[in-house]
Amino acid sequence: MLTPRDLVGQRSETVRRSNLSAIVRELHLRGPRSRSELVARTGLTRSAIRGLIGELSAAGLVGETRNEPDGAPGRPSPLVHPNPGGAMVLAFEVKVDSLAAALVGFGGRVQALRRVDRPRAHLSLDEIVADLVALAVPLLRRADPETLVAVGVAVAGIVRRADGLVRMAPNLGWRDEPLGLRLAEALDVDVPVLVANEADLGGLAEHRRGAAARVDDVVYVTGEVGVGGSITVGGQALVGSAGYAAEIGHMAVNPSGSRCGCGSSGCWETEIGERAILLRAGRDPHGGREGIDELVAAVLAGEPAALRAIEEVATWLGIGLATLVNIFNPALVVLGGVFERIHPVVGRTVERTLADRSLPAARELVRIVPGTLGENGPIIGAAELAFEELLHDPAARIRPRALAAAGA
Amino acid sequence: MLTPRDLVGQRSETVRRSNLSAIVRELHLRGPRSRSELVARTGLTRSAIRGLIGELSAAGLVGETRNEPDGAPGRPSPLVHPNPGGAMVLAFEVKVDSLAAALVGFGGRVQALRRVDRPRAHLSLDEIVADLVALAVPLLRRADPETLVAVGVAVAGIVRRADGLVRMAPNLGWRDEPLGLRLAEALDVDVPVLVANEADLGGLAEHRRGAAARVDDVVYVTGEVGVGGSITVGGQALVGSAGYAAEIGHMAVNPSGSRCGCGSSGCWETEIGERAILLRAGRDPHGGREGIDELVAAVLAGEPAALRAIEEVATWLGIGLATLVNIFNPALVVLGGVFERIHPVVGRTVERTLADRSLPAARELVRIVPGTLGENGPIIGAAELAFEELLHDPAARIRPRALAAAGA
Numbered sequence: 001m002l003t004p005r006d007l008v009g010q011r012s013e014t015v016r017r018s019n020l021s022a023i024v025r026e027l028h029l030r031g032p033r034s035r036s037e038l039v040a041r042t043g044l045t046r047s048a049i050r051g052l053i054g055e056l057s058a059a060g061l062v063g064e065t066r067n068e069p070d071g072a073p074g075r076p077s078p079l080v081h082p083n084p085g086g087a088m089v090l091a092f093e094v095k096v097d098s099l100a101a102a103l104v105g106f107g108g109r110v111q112a113l114r115r116v117d118r119p120r121a122h123l124s125l126d127e128i129v130a131d132l133v134a135l136a137v138p139l140l141r142r143a144d145p146e147t148l149v150a151v152g153v154a155v156a157g158i159v160r161r162a163d164g165l166v167r168m169a170p171n172l173g174w175r176d177e178p179l180g181l182r183l184a185e186a187l188d189v190d191v192p193v194l195v196a197n198e199a200d201l202g203g204l205a206e207h208r209r210g211a212a213a214r215v216d217d218v219v220y221v222t223g224e225v226g227v228g229g230s231i232t233v234g235g236q237a238l239v240g241s242a243g244y245a246a247e248i249g250h251m252a253v254n255p256s257g258s259r260c261g262c263g264s265s266g267c268w269e270t271e272i273g274e275r276a277i278l279l280r281a282g283r284d285p286h287g288g289r290e291g292i293d294e295l296v297a298a299v300l301a302g303e304p305a306a307l308r309a310i311e312e313v314a315t316w317l318g319i320g321l322a323t324l325v326n327i328f329n330p331a332l333v334v335l336g337g338v339f340e341r342i343h344p345v346v347g348r349t350v351e352r353t354l355a356d357r358s359l360p361a362a363r364e365l366v367r368i369v370p371g372t373l374g375e376n377g378p379i380i381g382a383a384e385l386a387f388e389e390l391l392h393d394p395a396a397r398i399r400p401r402a403l404a405a406a407g408a
Numbered sequence: 409m410l411t412p413r414d415l416v417g418q419r420s421e422t423v424r425r426s427n428l429s430a431i432v433r434e435l436h437l438r439g440p441r442s443r444s445e446l447v448a449r450t451g452l453t454r455s456a457i458r459g460l461i462g463e464l465s466a467a468g469l470v471g472e473t474r475n476e477p478d479g480a481p482g483r484p485s486p487l488v489h490p491n492p493g494g495a496m497v498l499a500f501e502v503k504v505d506s507l508a509a510a511l512v513g514f515g516g517r518v519q520a521l522r523r524v525d526r527p528r529a530h531l532s533l534d535e536i537v538a539d540l541v542a543l544a545v546p547l548l549r550r551a552d553p554e555t556l557v558a559v560g561v562a563v564a565g566i567v568r569r570a571d572g573l574v575r576m577a578p579n580l581g582w583r584d585e586p587l588g589l590r591l592a593e594a595l596d597v598d599v600p601v602l603v604a605n606e607a608d609l610g611g612l613a614e615h616r617r618g619a620a621a622r623v624d625d626v627v628y629v630t631g632e633v634g635v636g637g638s639i640t641v642g643g644q645a646l647v648g649s650a651g652y653a654a655e656i657g658h659m660a661v662n663p664s665g666s667r668c669g670c671g672s673s674g675c676w677e678t679e680i681g682e683r684a685i686l687l688r689a690g691r692d693p694h695g696g697r698e699g700i701d702e703l704v705a706a707v708l709a710g711e712p713a714a715l716r717a718i719e720e721v722a723t724w725l726g727i728g729l730a731t732l733v734n735i736f737n738p739a740l741v742v743l744g745g746v747f748e749r750i751h752p753v754v755g756r757t758v759e760r761t762l763a764d765r766s767l768p769a770a771r772e773l774v775r776i777v778p779g780t781l782g783e784n785g786p787i788i789g790a791a792e793l794a795f796e797e798l799l800h801d802p803a804a805r806i807r808p809r810a811l812a813a814a815g816a
Contacts, residue, residue: 250731252727359576
């Protein structure tokens with residue numbers, strides 16, 4: 001057992017760091033907060049909050065403004081707001097049909113975002129990295145290099161998080177490509193480059209800033225050509241023993257189904273992926289986003305082939321969701337990507353299928369909603385991944401700058 | 409931020425409780441430990457360990473014996489062992505074809521276990537509770553009522569943990585039956601009665617004392633008539649938003665499959681449950697455990713119908729496991745219940761199916777093994793559930809007794 005003296009010596013620095021982290025996280029995720037609210041949220045004393053805010057302010061991470069009087073007696077508590085220019089991240093997205101880069105400031109403000117279409121051809125790693133760097137150059141010019149915290153990348157593939165190796169990305173035509181390392185070299189920045197699966201990051205974004213904010217048990221389903229997802233269990237992302245978890249597009253749902261890009265057959269992706277949706281409706285399977293939007297319009301116009309096709313898709317969507325509801329007992333299912341776009345025309349059939357096929361105890365508690373972040377979900381998630389470097393231990397970053405600011 | 413003085417005042421009692429919990433948990437789960445090992449495992453000082461062991465010893469929870477010399481210089485460190493009579497739990501199991509009760513001592517020692525067969529008929533809650541109490545009476549006579557910590561119950565159904573309500577148990581013919589409350593009344597004991605699903609508890613038992621000990625990411629699949637499981641994610645059981653998670657027997661694997669007891673069709677249970685296994689082999693679907701053992705013998709004897717049937721079962725088992733491996737990326741899959749018994753004759757086909765159908769990144773890391781606890785897994789898990797009351801906060805229990813022992 002630690003003696004009281006040990007507690008004071010060993011723990012006070014740990015406590016200071018964890019308190020700084022709590023405040024920085026609160027401001028980043030929830031936005032401006034009065035000092036009183038920070039006292040209430042963190043359980044720290046007013047004087048402790050004052051000291052920590054002073055450190056964060058000296059490091060340029062936060063500013064304070066006089067708050068509006070709220071009718072309570074006494075002076076209004078100053079409003080602490082995150083300073084977007086005080087810490088920045090660069091975020092990228094490598095999708096099957098587009099590439100994007102964004103500069104995002106502390107507090108989650110997107111300062112700039114550039115997206116370019118790309119052909120659905122298999123491009124080499126070097127080509128993609130060159131395109132990403134070209135997208136990023138004008139963004140980096142807008143940021144003080146000192147404030148760059150990390151780089152986050154969302155990619156449509158299975159990723160080894162430790163080093164950003166893309167293990168398998170059938171829809172990009174990649175296998176074991178060192179995206180993280182190559183991008184770090186090409187960008188020539190002195191911060192970590194963190195790569196993760198786009199569905200994982202889309203789910204993270206909805207959990208932090210979208211439809212699933214403040215919900216602890218969430219199933220997020222997304223896709224374009226491939227189908228993926230992200231599962232939040234008790235507030236934490238499900239990662240598995242090596243970071244490969246949540247590949248829900250490859251649940252085996254149909255023993256007589258068609259061949260899947262993963263090598264198996266009858267995966268959920270083969271029934272509800274974008275190509276499967278378009279094929280069912282007798283449309284060009286490579287019609288992409290536009291093809292889907294046209295199909296939704298045809299459904300709304302009452303075209304029989306489109307109605308039949310979307311009904312089948314909705315049923316398969318409901319069958320897979322029944323499995324996920326039975327396994328995870330989530331409070332919320334969020335539909336992202338192509339499923340967010342078709343939600344208006346599949347919602348009722350999905351609900352009915354779920355009612356027929358999932359266990360009442362779990363089903364009674366779940367709501368199914370479309371995502372709220374649209375196609376930028378994954379890149380917002382990539383920025384959040386990059387901000388984790390700051391949120392986890394802000395003291396590690398701000399100490400040198402705070403000391404410099406204090407003239408030490 | 410807590411000031412140093414706050415740390416000393418507010419936290420030292422919290423720290424003491426959490427240290428006691430760490431020691432009690434270590435001794436309960438890992439068995440006898442020398443004081444030196446406890447110092448190493450907990451990071452506490454020798455004098456702190458001495459003080460805490462003194463408290464636990466005064467409360468009758470631990471004993472100390474002289475340790476064998478281990479060749480290291482100096483006196484050997486005393487060996488601290490859990491005292492099974494110092495804290496006891498009563499555990500029950502309500503299965504489709506048997507009922508059981510056990511008295512289990514601190515450290516996990518099963519002091520006595522009684523199991524009786526029951527017909528596969530639907531019995532009322534009152535009949536089952538009466539049978540359980542009859543099983544327990546001779547066990548309770550062996551225990552000092554003062555030492556009883558809690559009662560744990562494993563049941564083949566979906567359970568609301570908060571109050572032990574069995575929401576749905578199709579194979580027992582129950583719906584919304586208050587098993588926990590009724591059993592507490594009938595036993596007339598002054599301790600909590602905790603009820604949980606038998607598959608959850610079978611998984612807990614394998615995780616604590618069986619094939620999955622010290623593995624953090626585990627999928628446990630079990631069944632007799634119904635198929636269930638338990639998932640360990642980062643060392644914690646997956647419970648979901650209301651405790652209904654891990655109903656893996658009700659994954660939708662076959663859209664043209666047969667009707668399931670849950671109201672859906674084509675659930676995994678309808679393809680690999682005990683009745684399905686026996687039916688495939690042209691045997692009496694109600695043959696139960698004996699029927700399965702006869703089938704395994706027939707397979708080993710090379711009987712063609714038995715071989716064909718078991719090959720189909722193994723393929724369906726592999727298909728469902730592929731989904732679970734893709735979703736959870738576990739380090740280990742443990743087969744319990746009927747799957748533990750058929751493992752010798754299905755293992756190879758399961759592995760091959762998994763190789764064909766799961767994603768290489770996740771599959772390369774997983775091992776599939778039979779459970780090691782046999783039919784007593786769930787009741788051992790029920791005992792572990794009951795012991796959580798002690799492990800979580802031993803101080804709450806031992807304070808009054810320690811004070812009494814100290815003559816206060």
